[in-house]
Ligand SMILES: Nc1ncnc2c1ncn2[C@@H]1O[C@H](COP(=O)(O)OP(=O)(O)OP(=O)(O)O)[C@@H](O)[C@H]1O
């Protein structure tokens with residue numbers, strides 16, 4: 251059996267200020283999975299992602315990316331991951347083209363490959379006209395697209411998307427869905443966090459609920475609904491956060507508690 | 508080229524491209540500043556002072572100015588570049604790449620090093636053309652000036668990594684770096700100072716750096732050259748190793 255794309259065992263993260271952001275999280279994502287990580291604000295989703303990509307240092311547990319330990323074998327582990335972070339973190343001095351070009355360089359891509367790949371991704375994300383513009387001249391949605399292009403630049407085998415559709419227009423959201431489904435079908439494993447449950451429902455084969463630094467439940471959307479004895483993912487989520495009364499299923503008159 | 512070479516060169520190229528994009532501020536400003544010093548201290552004061560230790564005053568001052576340009580540019584480039592990237596979060600792009608702590612540290616420090624080298628070299632060229640500046644001991648000059656540049660480049664990295672706001676960087680520059688450099692004897696010889704300043708100067712590490720560089724250019728010195736060079740080498744190595752430790756631990760870069 252091939253190594254899991256991402257294997258996290260008993261991961262713990264306590265920030266220097268004492269916040270226990272992760273308290274023994276374990277998940278396994280198989281190659282080719284489209285995995286959703288859902289949970290309320292502050293649940294620890296970004297922390298888990300940062301621990302995986304070297305931006306935060308775990309205080310306990312293990313992380314392996316395609317079998318490579320994220321700490322002791324960080325070079326191989328990070329080379330396999332493409333990260334689109336939650337916060338837009340573009341360098342304002344660089345143009346769109348340079349942003350991709352440098353990123354490719356950090357991952358050891360050769361010049362010719364960098365040029366071709368950057369042009370291809372700028373085209374894919376409708377940024378070709380902005381190739382030579384500095385990133386600060388982009389609109390919010392364009393910045394999001396550039397961040398996605400950057401995450402894909404080095405052809406990662408595991409793509410991590412931390413709330414990629416926050417604040418983007420409907421066209422871009424749908425475009426993005428199509429795009430990630432396409433690359434997932436081509437074999438790229440995807441870890442997605444989102445607060446849009448229909449997005450998770452539509453895209454993710456498997457979903458984990460995280461709350462207060464712990465995994466509360468995981469499985470398919472149907473598994474989760476069954477686990478909380480409700481009819482859909484949204485109600486399962488509401489059950490997770492203890493807000494069943496907000497359920498929209500009631501309104502339809504179908505289900506009563 | 509191997510993967511790590513491509514990676515390292517990309518990291519380094521990024522640092523250079525940053526200051527090249529704002530040349531007016533990063534190269535133009537410092538050059539103008541240096542030329543103003545040369546005119547004020549060389550032409551104006553020089554017409555009064557004429558000579559120090561048998562050396563034409565302007566020629567006595569220029570080695571210190573070249574060193575000061577190298578040091579302050581290397582320092583301020585790296586401290587601002589790192590702080591800026593931390594501020595925007597853009598540094599996460601490098602930090603989440605496969606680059607090792609050593610590659611990251613070298614790339615960040617050599618960015619400012621190159622900027623300092625450019626300003627210092629241009630100042631040197633102008634000085635060689637316009638004044639009677641000579642290079643007496645090139646084998647002392649080159650290692651000394653490169654070590655000084657690398658030392659301040661690493662000091663800039665350290666301050667940039669530690670800094671949490673732009674004020675922290677400005678503070679280090681204005682209240683620590685500038686006084687040490689100015690009081691290190693750029694414009695005068697420590698032997699001419701009244702006590703206790705003459706003695707105090709000898710506790711200023713920059714004094715030995717300036718002395719080394721000045722000796723390399725004009726052959727005059729008040730310090731033990733081999734000893735000063737050894738101390739500078741040791742200090743630079745120690746600072747680099749300290750930075751390396753911090754980078755390995757992810758200090759203030761990885762939460
Ligand atoms: N750098 C940090 N230092 C200290 N505490 C932090 C840091 N980053 C996050 N935290 C804390 O860790 C906890 C988890 O935060 P995290 O960003 O992982 O949540 P999240 O699930 O991504 O939330 P959101 O949906 O709002 O993005 C929160 O309590 C947060 O305040």
Ligand SMILES: [Mg+2]
Nearest residue numbers: 295296297336
């Ligand atoms: Mg988050």
